Amino acid sequence: MRRPETLPQDRRVPWRFRLTLFGIGVVTWAVQMGLRGRPGWVETAYSNTIYPIVREFVGTLTGWMAYSFMELIVLVAIVWLIYKAVTVTRSVYSRRRSLRNAVAHTISFTLTMVGVFYAWGMFGWGFNYYRKPFLQVENLDRTGIKPEELRAVSQKLIVEANELRIQLEEDEDGVMRTDDGDRAALKRVRAAFRAPGVEYLSLRDGYVSRPKGLILPVLPWLNIGGVFFPYTGEPNVGMEQPVHDRLFAACHEAAHQLGWAREEEANFIGYAVCRRHPDADYRYAAAQGALAYALGALRQADQDAAAAVMLTLSKPLQRDWAASHEFWKRYDTRLADAALRVNDAYLKTLGQEEGIRSYGLMVELLVADHRREAHDSR
Numbered sequence: 439m440r441r442p443e444t445l446p447q448d449r450r451v452p453w454r455f456r457l458t459l460f461g462i463g464v465v466t467w468a469v470q471m472g473l474r475g476r477p478g479w480v481e482t483a484y485s486n487t488i489y490p491i492v493r494e495f496v497g498t499l500t501g502w503m504a505y506s507f508m509e510l511i512v513l514v515a516i517v518w519l520i521y522k523a524v525t526v527t528r529s530v531y532s533r534r535r536s537l538r539n540a541v542a543h544t545i546s547f548t549l550t551m552v553g554v555f556y557a558w559g560m561f562g563w564g565f566n567y568y569r570k571p572f573l574q575v576e577n578l579d580r581t582g583i584k585p586e587e588l589r590a591v592s593q594k595l596i597v598e599a600n601e602l603r604i605q606l607e608e609d610e611d612g613v614m615r616t617d618d619g620d621r622a623a624l625k626r627v628r629a630a631f632r633a634p635g636v637e638y639l640s641l642r643d644g645y646v647s648r649p650k651g652l653i654l655p656v657l658p659w660l661n662i663g664g665v666f667f668p669y670t671g672e673p674n675v676g677m678e679q680p681v682h683d684r685l686f687a688a689c690h691e692a693a694h695q696l697g698w699a700r701e702e703e704a705n706f707i708g709y710a711v712c713r714r715h716p717d718a719d720y721r722y723a724a725a726q727g728a729l730a731y732a733l734g735a736l737r738q739a740d741q742d743a744a745a746a747v748m749l750t751l752s753k754p755l756q757r758d759w760a761a762s763h764e765f766w767k768r769y770d771t772r773l774a775d776a777a778l779r780v781n782d783a784y785l786k787t788l789g790q791e792e793g794i795r796s797y798g799l800m801v802e803l804l805v806a807d808h809r810r811e812a813h814d815s816r
């Protein structure tokens with residue numbers, strides 16, 4: 439007797455339904471192509487209308503728990519995929535199922551999943567990659583940046599960071615710590631996003647949910663401090679990194695959730711919002727995070743100026759940075775390199791031509807912000 443080509447459980451999802459789900463992915467792709475190069479449309483029709491509703495709805499659904507749904511979902515998905523791969527292989531091997539049937543179903547399943555997750559990711563957040571640049575929205579100028587400006591920005595940030603650092607508590611190694619525990623501290627990031635003190639109109643009174651600290655120590659191995667997961671609307675951060683890095687990552691990921699997808703903008707907006715945080719630890723995390731980028735750019739533009747400015751870094755700030763250096767050095771492996779390349783390719787596919795170098799473009803925004811401040815105080 440001929441073996442049946444299809445097992446009963448494969449009939450559970452009719453092919454028409456699968457085709458529809460895949461079709462949703464195709465439609466999303468068409469929408470993405472249409473919106474590319476039309477930032478004004480994206481700004482009006484998505485970032486300022488649809489996305490804020492999605493953000494608050496999904497954020498409320500997932501934000502009540504201190505732990506990450508992303509972590510749970512990814513773990514379950516990995517276990518389930520391994521289980522599926524093993525059972526399908528076994529059924530082919532024991533001839534309960536033909537190879538052709540197994541391959542056909544794997545392809546159709548993969549296409550369906552790609553369609554669904556691609557559409558969900560784009561409508562749930564991803565179209566924000568194509569909105570107007572923050573510079574344009576807020577009328578900022580970043581043209582012709584001079585080394586003197588980089589020096590001025592660095593000096594200003596050092597003064598800020600040095601002063602704030604004095605107010606903070608330290609652990610036994612003399613490194614900054616928060617006084618309310620690691621997870622409670624993450625939750626406090628929201629206070630800055632709700633505060634009315636932020637200079638930029640487009641950043642005022644934005645809803646963000648609580649950032650989640652991940653249980654598994656995976657992120658440092660991938661060379662990242664945090665990740666925003668659009669499927670659950672969760673800003674996630676690694677708990678192993680030093681506190682100032684972790685708080686800066688929380689500001690960055692919350693800025694992503696606010697609707698700013700590009701890396702340099704998330705960096706800058708995380709800083710611009712968190713420097714108005716009611717608590718000194720967040721203000722410090724913001725200042726030192728921005729400072730690290732400003733100094734990096736100044737070093738490239740004028741090494742002597744950078745060396746002179748760095749002499750004014752306070753001892754406690756230097757201890758914090760030494761702790762960061764020690765921490766990230768431990769994860770400087772081939773896996774981290776590979777992860778960097780993946781992140782680079784991912785960003786480039788989504789239209790961030792500079793790839794991982796985008797993070798550093800934050801400096802242009804810092805200078806633009808410095809010019810605005812100078813202009814306003816005149």
Ligand SMILES: [Zn+2]
Nearest residue numbers: 690694701704
């Ligand atoms: Zn980011």
